[in-house]
Amino acid sequence: MEAAYAAAMASPPTKAMAAMDKLSYEIFSLLETKFLFGTGFLSSGPGTPARAFLDGGRVRVLAIDGCGGSADDALLAAAALARLEAGLRKQTGDADARVADFFDLAAGAGAGGVLAAMLFLRGPDGRPRYSAQEALAFVAASVGKKDWAGRRGRWAKLFRGGDRVFRHVFGDATLRDTVAPLLVPCYDLATAAPFVFSRADAVESDAYDFRLRDVCAATCAAGGGEPVAVRSVDGLTAIAAASAGVAAMGNPAAAAITHVLHNKQEFPLAAGVEDLLVLSIGSGAASASASDGSRTPMPTRSPSPREVARVTAEGVADMVDESVAMAFGHACGSNYVRIKASSKAPTPPLDAETAAAAAGAMLAQRNVESVLFRGRRLSERTNAEKVDAVAAELVKEHERRRGSPLPNVAIKQVATPPRLSSATTSSSGTATARTASTMPSPASWDSRQ
Numbered sequence: 001m002e003a004a005y006a007a008a009m010a011s012p013p014t015k016a017m018a019a020m021d022k023l024s025y026e027i028f029s030l031l032e033t034k035f036l037f038g039t040g041f042l043s044s045g046p047g048t049p050a051r052a053f054l055d056g057g058r059v060r061v062l063a064i065d066g067c068g069g070s071a072d073d074a075l076l077a078a079a080a081l082a083r084l085e086a087g088l089r090k091q092t093g094d095a096d097a098r099v100a101d102f103f104d105l106a107a108g109a110g111a112g113g114v115l116a117a118m119l120f121l122r123g124p125d126g127r128p129r130y131s132a133q134e135a136l137a138f139v140a141a142s143v144g145k146k147d148w149a150g151r152r153g154r155w156a157k158l159f160r161g162g163d164r165v166f167r168h169v170f171g172d173a174t175l176r177d178t179v180a181p182l183l184v185p186c187y188d189l190a191t192a193a194p195f196v197f198s199r200a201d202a203v204e205s206d207a208y209d210f211r212l213r214d215v216c217a218a219t220c221a222a223g224g225g226e227p228v229a230v231r232s233v234d235g236l237t238a239i240a241a242a243s244a245g246v247a248a249m250g251n252p253a254a255a256a257i258t259h260v261l262h263n264k265q266e267f268p269l270a271a272g273v274e275d276l277l278v279l280s281i282g283s284g285a286a287s288a289s290a291s292d293g294s295r296t297p298m299p300t301r302s303p304s305p306r307e308v309a310r311v312t313a314e315g316v317a318d319m320v321d322e323s324v325a326m327a328f329g330h331a332c333g334s335n336y337v338r339i340k341a342s343s344k345a346p347t348p349p350l351d352a353e354t355a356a357a358a359a360g361a362m363l364a365q366r367n368v369e370s371v372l373f374r375g376r377r378l379s380e381r382t383n384a385e386k387v388d389a390v391a392a393e394l395v396k397e398h399e400r401r402r403g404s405p406l407p408n409v410a411i412k413q414v415a416t417p418p419r420l421s422s423a424t425t426s427s428s429g430t431a432t433a434r435t436a437s438t439m440p441s442p443a444s445w446d447s448r449q
Contacts, residue, residue, distance in 0.1 A: 057397040057408060058277040058335065059260050059270045062103045063253035065282045065317050066110020066219060071142035074111035076341050077281040078136040079359030080387050081119065084279075085132035087391030092398070098128040100179050102394040103279075104267070104409045107183035107256035109249055110313075112281070113219040115139065117212050120178040121170065128179055138169075140355040170212040174233055175202035176414050177212070181266060183256055185249040186218040189227050189240040194249055200263060203412045206234040217241070250313035251320035253280040257327075269408040273328050273335060277397060279390050280324070282317065282340030325370035332370070337390050339383050342368045363387070 064077045081099050089097045100106070100120045108116030115135055123129035130138075175182060181199045188195040197218070202209035210218075214230035218241030221228040227240040249255065257276060260267045269275065303311070321338055328336040341362040367379035367386045379386070401408070 057400045057404065058275055059105070059267050059409060060103045060394060060397060061253075061256050061260060061276055061278045062099070062106045062116065063251070063256050063278065063280040064106075064108040064112030064116050065251050065280070066108060066112035071111060071139045073283045074115045074139050075143060075355060075359050076283065076339070076362045076383075077112055077115055078132070078139040079363055080281055080339050080383065081115070081132040082136040083363065083384060083387050084391050084394075087388050088394065091391060091395045096127075099132050100128040102398060103180060104411075105181040105183070105256060105260060107185075107252035107259075108219075109185050109252045110219055111139075112252070112283075113184040114216045116182060117170070117178070117184065117216055120180055120182050121173055121212065122177050122179045126179075136359075140359070143355040167213065170216070173212050174209050175199045175212065175215065176209055180411060181259075181263075183252060183259055184215050184219050185252055185255060186221065186239070186241040187249075189242050190238065195239055195241070196249075196255060198259070200259075200266065200412055203414055207232050207236045209233045210237075249316075251280070251282075251317035253278060253324050254320050257324065266410055266412060267408065268410065269406070274331055275408075276335055277393060278324070278328075278336045280321065280336070280338045282321075282338065283314070322370050334393070337386055338368070338370065339386060340368055341365060341383075342378075 064074070066073060085097065085099050088099070088102055089095055098119070106116040106120050108114070118130045118135045118138070119128060119132060121129040175197060176199065178199050182197075183199075184197040186195055186197070187193075197210055197215045198208070210230060210232055214228075217228045218230050218239060221241045227242050229238065229240055231238050257273070257278065260270050260276065261272070321340075324336060325332045325338070342365055363384040364382055367381055367383050368376055369379045371377055381389070
């Protein structure tokens with residue numbers, strides 16, 4: 001090593017610098033190899049030999065905002081994911097490809113939590129139960145029917161425990177019955193703290209396993225309304241859930257990223273944001289209704305507690321977006337993609353007939369990007385073009401992972417023998433099939449009302 005140093009110093013300046021860089025690279029590569037699973041490994045650059053050998057691609061995260069509990073709030077996300085799924089099918093040539101096949105974790109709050117649960121619910125064949133197109137049909141049919149957890153409209157009680165239609169959507173499926181990790185936040189009034197429903201916790205204990213219909217009821221709990229009481233499958237854990245917006249968790253992207261980076265059992269190679277590919281989708285109608293103040297008529301009444309909670313949740317969701325974008329830094333455009341509606345004019349109330357056109361209009365809008373230390377700017381590409389670009393990245397990650405010597409994701413499996421509880425689990429093929437048989441296709445939902 002001393003001889004190499006002397007040779008480097010005896011060379012011309014440019015050659016000396018190159019030689020020193022090469023020598024430094026060899027030294028740090030040697031140290032990294034020696035301490036492969038220490039801090040040196042985790043902080044290594046993408047070009048080091050050890051990192052390249054173990055690189056299995058990026059952990060793919062889907063985060064869906066939920067600043068409200070109505071179908072309108074999930075319209076943009078449902079339309080974007082339907083387009084994403086169509087792009088994935090086209091690029092892979094797999095006509096049965098689902099969104100859940102290309103993501104390692106999903107997080108959703110409010111209406112976004114319902115959409116995430118639908119897309120990641122396991123069917124009787126072990127595959128995702130619903131396609132993104134089916135989920136979009138469900139959301140579009142529900143638009144204009146007030147909040148899913150509200151008091152008016154034929155869908156008003158859809159997400160209250162015990163409702164007949166809700167049982168048809170999820171049956172007795174629990175958090176364990178998802179094809180990948182799922183995070184759904186709410187606010188627990190009993191402890192005055194946020195609570196996150198997590199599949200990882202559900203696999204470990206029945207005390208943290210909840211039926212998906214109750215999870216959705218909790219995250220859609222209306223701000224200012226009565227709390228939704230839910231219990232775990234063994235009855236040991238009780239939650240008095242309020243709106244996710246009240247809990248300042250309308251944007252679950254930060255919670256999802258934190259979960260991945262600290263969950264070394266399921267994501268052992270995720271050391272930093274450079275190891276992630278995050279698709280974050282904002283609320284639809286709520287964002288579109290936020291218009292230019294100079295053109296917005298003065299309200300004739302004071303805002304309701306629910307409206308105040310929504311405005312607060314939207315503001316916090318934007319703050320989370322800014323923070324996450326800053327955390328990703330220069331990799332924001334490639335590793336973190338945000339899809340959100342942006343309108344400077346008020347939109348008329350939506351209904352089932354106008355939902356499809358409204359969704360298409362939001363996807364046709366120019367994408368809004370968060371720029372480090374510079375606020376926001378309009379992208380040259382539309383939301384639809386951004387979705388298509390994400391589809392291409394997801395396919396690349398899918399193919400790259402096939403050639404990796406080590407998997408970068410190891411999803412926890414449900415323990416065997418099956419638990420002794422009344423909840424349906426994926427560990428029992430008969431029980432899973434029995435649960436799935438109670439879930440009709442979206443085309444039949446209206447006929448059951």
